[in-house]
Amino acid sequence: MIREFSSADLMFIVSAVRWxxxxxxxxxxxxxxxxxxxxxxxxxxxxxxxxxAAGFIQVFQGTPLLMQLFLVYFGLAVVGLxxxxxxxxxxxxxxxxxAYLGEIWRGAIEAVPPGQTEAATALSLSxxxxxxxxxxxxxxxxxxxxxxxxxxxxxxxxxxxxIIGFTELTRAGQxxxxxxFKPFLxxxxxxxxxxxxxxxxxxxxxxxxxxxxxxxxx
Amino acid sequence: xxxxxxxxxxxxxYYGAYHALVDIDLTVTRGERIVICGPSGSGKSTxxxxxxxxxxxxxxxxxxxxxxxxxxxxxxxxVRQDVGMVFQSFNLFPHMTVLENCILAPMKTRKTPRxxxxxxxxxxxxxxxxxxxxxxxPAQLSGGQQQRVAIARALxxxxxxxxxxxxxxxxxxxxxxxxLDTMIDLAREGMTMLCVTxxxxxxxxxxxxxxxxxxxxxxxxNAPDEFFGNPRNERLQNFxxxxx
Numbered sequence: 001m002i003r004e005f006s007s008a009d010l011m012f013i014v015s016a017v018r019w020x021x022x023x024x025x026x027x028x029x030x031x032x033x034x035x036x037x038x039x040x041x042x043x044x045x046x047x048x049x050x051x052x053a054a055g056f057i058q059v060f061q062g063t064p065l066l067m068q069l070f071l072v073y074f075g076l077a078v079v080g081l082x083x084x085x086x087x088x089x090x091x092x093x094x095x096x097x098x099a100y101l102g103e104i105w106r107g108a109i110e111a112v113p114p115g116q117t118e119a120a121t122a123l124s125l126s127x128x129x130x131x132x133x134x135x136x137x138x139x140x141x142x143x144x145x146x147x148x149x150x151x152x153x154x155x156x157x158x159x160x161x162x163i164i165g166f167t168e169l170t171r172a173g174q175x176x177x178x179x180x181f182k183p184f185l186x187x188x189x190x191x192x193x194x195x196x197x198x199x200x201x202x203x204x205x206x207x208x209x210x211x212x213x214x215x216x217x218x
Numbered sequence: 219x220x221x222x223x224x225x226x227x228x229x230x231x232y233y234g235a236y237h238a239l240v241d242i243d244l245t246v247t248r249g250e251r252i253v254i255c256g257p258s259g260s261g262k263s264t265x266x267x268x269x270x271x272x273x274x275x276x277x278x279x280x281x282x283x284x285x286x287x288x289x290x291x292x293x294x295x296x297v298r299q300d301v302g303m304v305f306q307s308f309n310l311f312p313h314m315t316v317l318e319n320c321i322l323a324p325m326k327t328r329k330t331p332r333x334x335x336x337x338x339x340x341x342x343x344x345x346x347x348x349x350x351x352x353x354x355x356p357a358q359l360s361g362g363q364q365q366r367v368a369i370a371r372a373l374x375x376x377x378x379x380x381x382x383x384x385x386x387x388x389x390x391x392x393x394x395x396x397x398l399d400t401m402i403d404l405a406r407e408g409m410t411m412l413c414v415t416x417x418x419x420x421x422x423x424x425x426x427x428x429x430x431x432x433x434x435x436x437x438x439x440n441a442p443d444e445f446f447g448n449p450r451n452e453r454l455q456n457f458x459x460x461x462x
Contacts, residue, residue, distance in 0.1 A: 119309035119368075122270055123323035123375060124298035133322055137313050 005180045010189065016172030017193055019086075023158045023168055026090045028151055031097020038102025040131070043109045053102065060099030066160050068092045073164040085166035093158065100150055108143035109135060145212055148205040152198045159194075169193060222281070223248045223379050223410040224269060229278030231264060231434075238264045240434040242278070248378075251411045253421040253442075256431035257457060262414045265431065266381045269412070270301045283378055299327060302372030306384040308364045310356040316343065316367050317352040320374045328375065335374070342370040346400050362393030366400050373404075380404065382413040416461055422446065430454045 041053035060068065072095075073088035083091075112135050120130040162171035173190035177183055224246040231239035238261050246252060254262045267273040268280060271287055271294050280287040282297045311319050320339035324330040330338070343349045346366040348359075356364050365385055372380060382401065386394045398420050405411055405424040415421070421428050421442055428445040430438045430453075438451045449455045 113307075113309075115305060115307050115309040116311065118272055119303075119305060119311070120323075121272060122298060122301075122303040123371070124295055124327045125323055126295075126327070129322075129326045133326070134311055138311075141313075 002181050003179060005182045005185055009176045009180060013172045013176060013189055016167060016169045019168040020155065020158050023089055023093065023161060024155045027093030027097050027154055030094030031101050034094060034098025035101025035105055038098055039105035039109055042102065042106040057099045057103050060096055065096050065157055066163065068096055069160055069164055085161065085164050088164060089161035089166050097154055101147065104146045104150060105139065105143050108139035111142050112138045145205050145208040148201055148208060152201050155197055156194060221248055223283060225281040227279040229268060229275050229280060231268060231273060231275045238434050242436060244436065246410060249408045249410055250426045251405045251424050252427050252429060253425040254412065254414045254429045254431060255416055260431040261434040262431045263383050266383055266412050266414055269381060270298050270303060299375060300377050301379045301381060302375055302377035303381045304368050304372055304385045306387050308368045310364055310368055312356050315353050315355055319367060320371045324374050339374050342373045346370045360393060361389045362396045365389065365397045369400055379410045382415065384414050386415065386417060418461065430457065
């Protein structure tokens, strides 16, 4: 039943890139919203909110992403909520990204000098206006490089969704390899495609970091 | 309109076990200019920071412009709108131009329309003598210019009371004068001012009352002539000996 690796197989793998990108985009956007909430809770006045956010971060940073995927996918099926692999992967990766981005952004928020918040407070700006107009714009500049760096990790992390049967880039490779048994060629192609996605982002992150360093030392 | 700008009664502030303000009683009359000095760690900055509740207090009463700060509710926000503050480290928002720094709070908290806020900002930038810097970023200005922008930014909220927390301590000597001159102008216009500063010439020139603090206590307070010419407390005598 083993057949030759054809251009149709290559097209199948290449077209699966779009599912990797879609899953990455959902997880990144969801994670950005969740991460902002986590970062704000982590830097909030209320101790309870800080603790809950810290617990959330510890749980999701302290367990393998694969277990998180399994828990969402199989766990929800057991309690009678069968969900499709894309939704399960999107939920698990969003939670994962929320924890990591939350922690990155917490650090960036705390790196904004406290005098900025004090000045904004003395001007009677509300918490919302202080964050929106004073603290977050400055934190964002500090956080851009590590955020892009995390996006690279996230894109590679979507490959784990193949294990719960979601046909993204890695799963597409497995399917073709099972039919052609050309692992070097197939997975080499898959790896190269990940590289094409991630390398420019890594370069961008590095360039941003260098620019940040210049801005800080200026 | 009460005649008292600020009333502090039996105010106590702790940092953990450290007693930072001890039973502070202070009444400031409208239009009065007060200079607060004392050794570092004496609680002078903490004292003025309790007036707009940048530092919460553990006990006592603070009434600003007839509004009881310590009563909670939205009194704190009300008081902060009426109390401008200038910091040692300027604390301008570095990602905004000078003009944007000045119009942010009026637009957000007073809901002033942009055009009006900008006109007010330009007026105050004119008054602190840097109208031409309106479109620059803080990092492009000298320290003295930045501090004058910070004063203009506070004035744009049209405060009735101004707090200055060592406004010239972070400045190079040649820039101290331009900031002090701006503060003197403000004092002459009748602004109620509380200044934490070691600039004793400024105190002599504009203060109605000088307060000396040590270890969280108001040790001595008097009109400048008496304060400098005839200090009674020994710690104040030592302090004046050191900074003279």
